[in-house]
Structures are given as structure tokens and as C-alpha cells.
Amino acid sequence: MTQLPQTTDKKLGLVIDLDTCVGCHACVISCKGWNTENYGAPLSDIDAYGADPHGTFLNRVHSFEVQPDTGGCAQTVHFPKSCLHCEDAPCVTVCPTGASYKRSEDGIVLVNEDDCIGCGLCAWACPYGARELDQLAGVMKKCTLCIDRIYNENLPEVDRVPSCVRTCPAGARHFGDFADPDSNVSKLTAERGGMDLMPEQGTKPVNKYLPPRPKDTLEEVDASAPILTPVSDTPKGFLGWLDKALEAL
Amino acid sequence: MHPAPSVIFFTVFSGLGFGFLAWLGVGMPAPQGWAAFPYYFVAFAMAVGGLIASTFHLGNPKNAIKAFSQWRTSWLSREAVMSVLTLVVMGLFAAAIIFFNTPIAVLGIIGAVLALITVYTTSMMYAQLKTVPRWNHWTTSALFLLLALGGGAILAANSFGTILLIGLAALAQIYVWDAGDRRFGARGHTMETATGLGRIGKVRMYEPPHSGTNYLLSEMVYVVARKHAIKLRIIAFVLAYLVPMVLAILSGPAFGTYIIALVAHVVGLLAQRWLFFAEAEHVVGLYYDKR
Numbered sequence: 032m033t034q035l036p037q038t039t040d041k042k043l044g045l046v047i048d049l050d051t052c053v054g055c056h057a058c059v060i061s062c063k064g065w066n067t068e069n070y071g072a073p074l075s076d077i078d079a080y081g082a083d084p085h086g087t088f089l090n091r092v093h094s095f096e097v098q099p100d101t102g103g104c105a106q107t108v109h110f111p112k113s114c115l116h117c118e119d120a121p122c123v124t125v126c127p128t129g130a131s132y133k134r135s136e137d138g139i140v141l142v143n144e145d146d147c148i149g150c151g152l153c154a155w156a157c158p159y160g161a162r163e164l165d166q167l168a169g170v171m172k173k174c175t176l177c178i179d180r181i182y183n184e185n186l187p188e189v190d191r192v193p194s195c196v197r198t199c200p201a202g203a204r205h206f207g208d209f210a211d212p213d214s215n216v217s218k219l220t221a222e223r224g225g226m227d228l229m230p231e232q233g234t235k236p237v238n239k240y241l242p243p244r245p246k247d248t249l250e251e252v253d254a255s256a257p258i259l260t261p262v263s264d265t266p267k268g269f270l271g272w273l274d275k276a277l278e279a280l
Numbered sequence: 281m282h283p284a285p286s287v288i289f290f291t292v293f294s295g296l297g298f299g300f301l302a303w304l305g306v307g308m309p310a311p312q313g314w315a316a317f318p319y320y321f322v323a324f325a326m327a328v329g330g331l332i333a334s335t336f337h338l339g340n341p342k343n344a345i346k347a348f349s350q351w352r353t354s355w356l357s358r359e360a361v362m363s364v365l366t367l368v369v370m371g372l373f374a375a376a377i378i379f380f381n382t383p384i385a386v387l388g389i390i391g392a393v394l395a396l397i398t399v400y401t402t403s404m405m406y407a408q409l410k411t412v413p414r415w416n417h418w419t420t421s422a423l424f425l426l427l428a429l430g431g432g433a434i435l436a437a438n439s440f441g442t443i444l445l446i447g448l449a450a451l452a453q454i455y456v457w458d459a460g461d462r463r464f465g466a467r468g469h470t471m472e473t474a475t476g477l478g479r480i481g482k483v484r485m486y487e488p489p490h491s492g493t494n495y496l497l498s499e500m501v502y503v504v505a506r507k508h509a510i511k512l513r514i515i516a517f518v519l520a521y522l523v524p525m526v527l528a529i530l531s532g533p534a535f536g537t538y539i540i541a542l543v544a545h546v547v548g549l550l551a552q553r554w555l556f557f558a559e560a561e562h563v564v565g566l567y568y569d570k571r
Contacts, residue, residue, distance in 0.1 A: 095483050
């Protein structure tokens with residue numbers, strides 16, 4: 032049903048630390064791998080070994096350069112982007128068939144591929160480019176928050192997190208419940224000022240992005256000064272006696 | 281947005297078909313018996329043809345029947361429900377006229393209202409999208425309705441209706457183009473708000489996520505051939521609005537000239553609708569530094 036739930040018991044989602052992400056794209060690859068081999072239609076590639084390869088991905092890493100207003104060096108920010116599992120998800124309400132829905136138990140936004148007609152309207156409604164119509168299967172694909180991992184009791188407990196989180200070598204991705212104020216993701220968001228993407232769209236994203244911390248700025252220093260400054264103007268002790276004795280000669 | 285031919289044909293012809301059905305529903309014109317058949321045939325062929333064209337846009341059309349289920353929230357679902365309802369009501373109205381020579385006025389008026397609601401639901405599929413600021417305004421719906429009624433007036437060979445409604449549509453069109461050009465900027469969507477990095481400073485693209493293209497770029501970040509936009513706007517405005525109005529003023533009720541007016545209107549409308557999609561900028565382009 033494409034009516035959004037009033038509230039959800041849990042608000043499962045991701046925190047992505049833009050200060051820590053090194054832009055290695057490991058999350059992109061592990062996401063593609065897991066979601067091709069498991070739930071739903073595989074994520075197809077078109078012309079994979081040809082001149083113009085393209086395909087379906089649920090997670091993509093953009094890289095931006097920010098020129099600080101305060102001056103100084105430009106900063107490179109690697110920016111992974113996947114479904115934000117919005118509380119007010121515009122992609123869900125536009126769906127004509129009921130294929131798109133937001134789960135009332137944990138807030139995960141999913142597509143039932145058996146109901147999807149591939150009209151693409153949900154992808155149009157998403158400001159973030161989180162949904163891609165698979166060109167071979169003709170159905171809409173999106174991040175499932177690895178629903179087939181996080182509740183999967185056949186997996187070791189350490190693996191019951193989304194594939195992107197499990198694989199991130201830098202520890203830039205965190206998974207948890209935003210409805211619980213004591214969860215890891217809630218604490219990180221509070222401590223680091225976790226932010227929403229394009230908040231003016233009114234989608235109320237669950238996923239939060241941690242902004243890069245302010246960079247240190249170098250003080251103006253004369254590089255030769257420490258070497259040339261006299262250690263002491265008035266020697267004391269033995270050196271002081273020697274100095275006076277030599278002066279007296 | 282990608283100007284898919286199937287969606288251009290769908291919006292142009294179903295708009296004209298339902299617009300003509302609205303005129304027929306209120307008895308302007310009111311042909312009787314078998315003489316009414318060609319009128320209804322043209323109206324239904326356009327409305328149904330447009331709807332069939334829209335299914336070519338679907339990736340998985342075998343589930344299309346399920347699109348009638350989510351009318352509580354989805355404008356696309358409402359459009360499906362309303363179009364079928366209109367076609368059934370107007371089908372009964374037409375059958376009573378063609379086979380029994382008895383126009384059921386109430387049924388026709390209900391059908392006319394339903395036809396206009398159908399056009400409104402079509403327009404709302406676009407006007408509802410906050411992600412496409414150019415469309416996200418009530419004037420999108422107003423223009424769709426005026427064009428359906430105006431195009432219907434041309435098909436109905438109604439000179440007063442053509443002059444009035446195509447004239448109003450032309451004024452709406454000028455506003456829609458002018459205000460639409462500025463709305464993306466006015467809404468304040470920038471690369472800085474898209475990334476949240478605006479608190480540090482000015483953002484620019486350093487590396488896109490991949491060297492090739494993707495579905496998002498080909499579907500929603502259509503930037504090709506916009507350089508001809510001004511020329512196409514002039515062509516669309518002359519053919520879709522000025523030619524039908526001038527012909528309606530000059531020739532009055534002469535039927536033959538309405539064929540020319542209709543051809544000009546349809547060609548102009550195809551150009552107008554191509555621009556409607558090609559010029560529409562989706563906010564997702566901000567993540568690619570493209571609009």
C-alpha cells in the first residue's frame with residue numbers, strides 16, 4: 032500500500048561519515064555483488080565488456096571538491112549516495128500499483144518487483160537518484176538496506192549489517208536504529224552534527240551524513256626564526272662564571 | 281527529463297481526445313445517429329491511442345492492471361481509473377446517440393466533467409513532482425486543461441471556443457515558459473544543499489561516480505539539443521496557438537480550415553511537449569553538476 036505509515040517502530044538507516052570515506056568504492060562493489068546474487072532481479076550490466084558499459088547500481092560514490100569560504104586549500108569529499116529511506120518518501124506515494132512501500136516496523140523503503148510495472152515515476156519523484164530502473168528486468172531497483180542480511184539468522188551476527196557497512200575498510204558507514212536515542216547512529220548524529228541532503232525537498236531522510244570536521248589552519252611562522260633565536264641572553268652557572276672570567280681578562 | 285516519444289504522444293493525443301469528448305459530452309457539436317460515429321471514433325481513437333502509447337513507456341507492462349489500485353495516493357493510478365471511467369461513461373453516451381438516436385444529456389455532462397478530471401490527473405503526474413521545479417506549479421495543470429479544451433474546440437470546429445481557449449492557453453504558455461525558466465533557481469536547490477557541503481564553501485564536481493552513463497542521467501538529466509529551445513518555442517507557439525486562432529477568426533464555421541488548424545495545432549503541440557520534457561531539469565542533476 033502506497034500510503035506512508037504515520038510512524039515506524041524502528042527507523043533503520045545509515046550514517047555516512049564524509050570525513051572518513053576515502054572514496055575506494057568498495058561499498059559500491061559489495062552492494063552490487065550482494066544484491067545481484069540474492070534478493071530480487073539481478074543488477075544487470077549493459078555492454079559490460081564493450082565500449083559503452085553501463086548498469087544498475089544501488090550505491091554510487093560521487094567525489095566533490097569544496098573551496099572553503101574562509102580560504103585555504105580546497106577539500107576533496109568522497110560522497111557515497113544510496114537510498115535515504117525517507118520518512119516522507121515521495122517515491123512511495125506516487126507508485127500506481129502498490130509495488131513501492133515503506134515498512135511500518137522498521138521504516139525500510141522497498142519495491143515488490145512482482146507488482147512493479149516499471150513506469151519510472153518513483154525514480155522521477157526521488158530527489159537523490161536512489162532508484163534505478165533495471166534495463167534488462169524492467170523493474171525498479173533500490174537499496175533494501177540489505178533486508179536479507181540484517182534479519183538473517185543463518186549469517187554470523189557480525190555479518191547482520193548491510194553489505195556496504197560490513198565491507199567499508201575505513202569504517203565510514205554505520206548502521207543502526209535512529210528511533211533509539213542511545214543507538215550508535217543516533218549518538219554519532221548528535222555528536223557530529225549529522226545532516227540531511229536537500230532538506231528543502233521536505234523528504235525527512237532517515238540516513239544522515241556527518242560533515243567533514245573543520246580543518247586545522249597553519250599559523251604564520253618564519254621558518255628560520257627558531258634556529259637563529261639565542262637560547263639564553265644571560266648565561267648562568269659555570270657558563271656564567273666563564274663568561275665573566277673571560278670578560279675580566 | 282528524457283522526452284520519450286511514447287509519453288509525448290500519450291499526453292498530446294489523450295489530451296486532445298479527452299478534450300474533444302468534453303465538448304461532445306455537452307452537446308457542442310451534437311451529431312445524431314450514425315452521423316455521430318466519425319466524431320466519437322476520432323475522440324476515442326485519440327484518447328485510447330494516447331493511453332496505449334503510454335504503456336510503451338513501461339518496463340514491465342504485464343502488471344499494468346495493478347495500476348488501478350493505488351488511487352488514494354498516486355496521480356498515475358487516479359489517471360488510470362479516471363480515464364477508464366470517462367471512456368465507459370462516454371462510450372454509453374455515444375452508443376445511445378449512434379444506435380438509438382437518444383442523447384442522454386446527464387450522462388454527457390458527467391462524461392464531460394470526468395474527461396476534464398482525467399486531463400487534470402494527467403497534468404498532476406508532472407505538477408506534483410517537487411524534484412522538477414519547472415513542472416511543480418498549478419499553472420502546469422491549467423495549461424494542460426486549457427490545451428485539452430482548446431484542442432477539443434478545434435476538433436469540434438467551434439470558432440468561439442478555439443479563439444477563447446487557445447488564446448487563454450497561449451497566455452498561460454507564455455507565463456509557464458517565463459516563470460518555469462526561473463523556478464529552479466528560485467527554489468534554492470544547489471549543489472551546496474544537495475551535498476550539505478555548503479556550510480564549508482563552494483562545491484564543484486571532482487569526479488562523477490562512473491566513467492560511463494547510467495539510467496538516472498539518460499532518464500532525468502537530458503541535456504541534449506536544448507540549444508534549439510528558443511527556435512522550437514517559436515515554432516510551437518506559432519503552430520499550436522497562433523495558426524488555429526487566426527484560422528478560427530478568419531474562417532468562422534468553415535469546416536475545411538479546421539483540418540488545417542488541427543494539423544498545425546498537433547505539430548505545434550508535439551514540439552511544445554518535447555520542450556516540456558527536454559527543458560525540465562531534475563534536481564538529481566545537481567549530484568552530477570549537470571542540469
